[in-house]
Amino acid sequence: MILYYYLLGIVLGLSLAGPPGAVNSIIANESLKSKLHGTSVGFGAMSADFTFFLIVYFLRAYINISILKFIYIIGGLFMLYLGIAILKSKMPSKSKKGNYFIGLSMGLTNPFQILWWLTVGFFLLKELSIFSIVGLFSGIIIWIFSFPYAINRFGYKYGKYIKIVSALIIFIFAMYILYSGIIIFL
Numbered sequence: 001m002i003l004y005y006y007l008l009g010i011v012l013g014l015s016l017a018g019p020p021g022a023v024n025s026i027i028a029n030e031s032l033k034s035k036l037h038g039t040s041v042g043f044g045a046m047s048a049d050f051t052f053f054l055i056v057y058f059l060r061a062y063i064n065i066s067i068l069k070f071i072y073i074i075g076g077l078f079m080l081y082l083g084i085a086i087l088k089s090k091m092p093s094k095s096k097k098g099n100y101f102i103g104l105s106m107g108l109t110n111p112f113q114i115l116w117w118l119t120v121g122f123f124l125l126k127e128l129s130i131f132s133i134v135g136l137f138s139g140i141i142i143w144i145f146s147f148p149y150a151i152n153r154f155g156y157k158y159g160k161y162i163k164i165v166s167a168l169i170i171f172i173f174a175m176y177i178l179y180s181g182i183i184i185f186l
Contacts, residue, residue: 002131009135015169017143023106031148038151042144044103052117053133060125068126072181075119079174083167123177
């Protein structure tokens with residue numbers, strides 16, 4: 001079961017780190033300079049994720065079941081919205097800045113990242129396992145090393161496939177979270 005939760009977390013981490021967006025735009029641009037530049041932006045954004053994880057981890061014991069069902073439903077709807085936004089988004093643009101602190105500040109101020117941790121993050125800790133969180137961060141680490149390498153090596157050639165797979169995975173998790181939230185109502 002531990003391996004299952006860990007692998008599930010990796011898949012979710014990859015699907016969340018992969019979609020085009022502000023952070024990946026900066027990572028892509030910086031990766032054209034060097035893999036290290038792109039990876040440093042990714043580590044900054046992941047540091048923001050870890051900060052939010054700690055907040056959720058210590059708050060989870062204070063959230064009762066009646067509030068939790070709303071959090072799950074909001075989280076599921078948010079994941080559906082995120083999946084649709086991924087499919088509609090354009091490929092990463094070219095920006096002029098990027099390093100660890102840019103990634104960190106973008107992550108700490110990103111309302112989507114904050115909302116994700118306050119909804120889906122709670123779900124992962126309450127319904128799955130801490131091993132899913134370890135897997136999630138493993139997936140993010142895999143992404144922040146492999147994406148800059150791929151961009152540096154191949155450019156933007158495969159971006160549309162990343163979008164489709166990421167959106168599909170996010171839709172699956174959205175359905176699972178919504179189902180869990182509805183079951184709590186019953």
